[in-house]
Amino acid sequence: MNDRHSELSTELVISEILRWGVRCSLFLIVLGSVLCFVRGVDYGSSGGTADDLYSLINGEGSFPHSLAWLANGLLHLQGAAIIVAGLGLLISTPLMRVSASIAAFTLHKDRAFALISVIVFTLVILSFAIGAA
Amino acid sequence: MTPLEWTIIVAAISVSAGLLGSLAGVGGGIIVVPALTLLMGVDIRHAIAASIVAVVATSSAAASTYVRERMTNIRLGMLLETATALGAICGALAAGLLSSKLLYILFGVILCYNAWHMSHKREDGQHTIPPDPFADKLSLHASYYDRSLKRELSYRVSRTKLGLLVSWIAGLVSGLLGVGGGIFKVPLMHLAMGVPIKAATATSNFMIGITASTGAAIYFMRGDVKPFIAAPVAIGVIAGSKIGARLLGGMKLNAVRMAFVVVMAVAAVQMLYKGLFR
Numbered sequence: 001m002n003d004r005h006s007e008l009s010t011e012l013v014i015s016e017i018l019r020w021g022v023r024c025s026l027f028l029i030v031l032g033s034v035l036c037f038v039r040g041v042d043y044g045s046s047g048g049t050a051d052d053l054y055s056l057i058n059g060e061g062s063f064p065h066s067l068a069w070l071a072n073g074l075l076h077l078q079g080a081a082i083i084v085a086g087l088g089l090l091i092s093t094p095l096m097r098v099s100a101s102i103a104a105f106t107l108h109k110d111r112a113f114a115l116i117s118v119i120v121f122t123l124v125i126l127s128f129a130i131g132a133a
Numbered sequence: 134m135t136p137l138e139w140t141i142i143v144a145a146i147s148v149s150a151g152l153l154g155s156l157a158g159v160g161g162g163i164i165v166v167p168a169l170t171l172l173m174g175v176d177i178r179h180a181i182a183a184s185i186v187a188v189v190a191t192s193s194a195a196a197s198t199y200v201r202e203r204m205t206n207i208r209l210g211m212l213l214e215t216a217t218a219l220g221a222i223c224g225a226l227a228a229g230l231l232s233s234k235l236l237y238i239l240f241g242v243i244l245c246y247n248a249w250h251m252s253h254k255r256e257d258g259q260h261t262i263p264p265d266p267f268a269d270k271l272s273l274h275a276s277y278y279d280r281s282l283k284r285e286l287s288y289r290v291s292r293t294k295l296g297l298l299v300s301w302i303a304g305l306v307s308g309l310l311g312v313g314g315g316i317f318k319v320p321l322m323h324l325a326m327g328v329p330i331k332a333a334t335a336t337s338n339f340m341i342g343i344t345a346s347t348g349a350a351i352y353f354m355r356g357d358v359k360p361f362i363a364a365p366v367a368i369g370v371i372a373g374s375k376i377g378a379r380l381l382g383g384m385k386l387n388a389v390r391m392a393f394v395v396v397m398a399v400a401a402v403q404m405l406y407k408g409l410f411r
Contacts, residue, residue: 011200011207019197022190026371033140033364043136043361053136056361057175083360087186090367091349093193094342101211112271116211123218124347130225131351 010104017100021093028086036079095124136361143173143362144369150187151373155195156381156389157396158334159315160188160341161370163403175362182357183366185349190370192342196335198378203277204335206328209290212271214340216297217304217314221344224308233310237408240306240317244401247320252394254324262327265291277332280383291327299325307344315341316400319393330389331381 036042043052073081098121105114134142146168147161154161162184169180199205268274268290276287299321303314315337322333352358381389 011203011205014207015197015200018193018200022194022197022371026368029364029367032360033368036361037137037140050134053134053139056136057139057173057179057359080360083364087358087360087363087367088353090193091186091189091346091353094189094346097193097196098343101207113208113211116215120211120214120218120343123215123222124343127218127222127225127347128350130222131347132354 032082147369220304
């Protein structure tokens, strides 16, 4: 049904997707954080003060509620927007690996597990729809 | 404390969360939430949002190594994920119908029992494992090269139907209480289904990412994932998980089991505390 070789290549695809998803998001989160500190407008000048910290942790402020904010922030290389993009990529990495496993199992004609992957994918989308509603 | 100092401290704490979470296959939320709320002045809503991002980060960062070393049983993980995801949906829909105090006490007691059981378990081969035609049919049996034993460790998976039922319950609990299901999946796979401890933690680690990513996406859309808080948590946890993932392969089986027993005991205390005193 599935020989050792095809099994290994499925593992390799999944492993590479996770690796690059994490690498890219880590890069964006680190870059965004460095920009926030260096510029001094986001987190306060020269490392900020205790008051800056209080408002950063407790304030409702700066958080993105719109895609427009995100797009605009990315265009202007704003640290917070880059961090948000990195976090978004990080959060979507597991779903990308499920999509990849659908493709890999289908390619190896492993119908049972292609179907299982599709079920997982559908349930994840469904629970997101329920949770977001 | 300045924002820079705060960021560095949170990142350092998160390294330990990622390390422990990746070794035990539970994600590290049990460290991130108390550290952020009790020590770092973050309110519970933002701490939970950051910790669920931490679970996704631990899972993805460690899984790329575990999958490559073949410690992760992908087929078993994918199969059990169907039940967990379904359970999480049922849990989200049923939230509020059941007393969460009672659930915390119930699962705290179950964890204590599991911890005791696991601390007495020895890696004594598989002579007690009954055959399972369902696992044969889906070819769930697997093997990996164990670096501490210096040999290929092959195992047969058993009690798949029980595994699906318990995974469904684990998903239900995570939907109801917002705790990760990993703490139940590792003992399930190791004690009931015949999976060696490292393969159990690696497979659990693989599975929790997908459930957590759903939760994280919901918090993200609501705007609860604050960049200032989540960024150092994510960076620290990814670094810690990478270290943990390198270590697990070479660790002694009993050491991994004992680390997991400690994690279970901490989680049990947290759950019983929430059930009895909150």
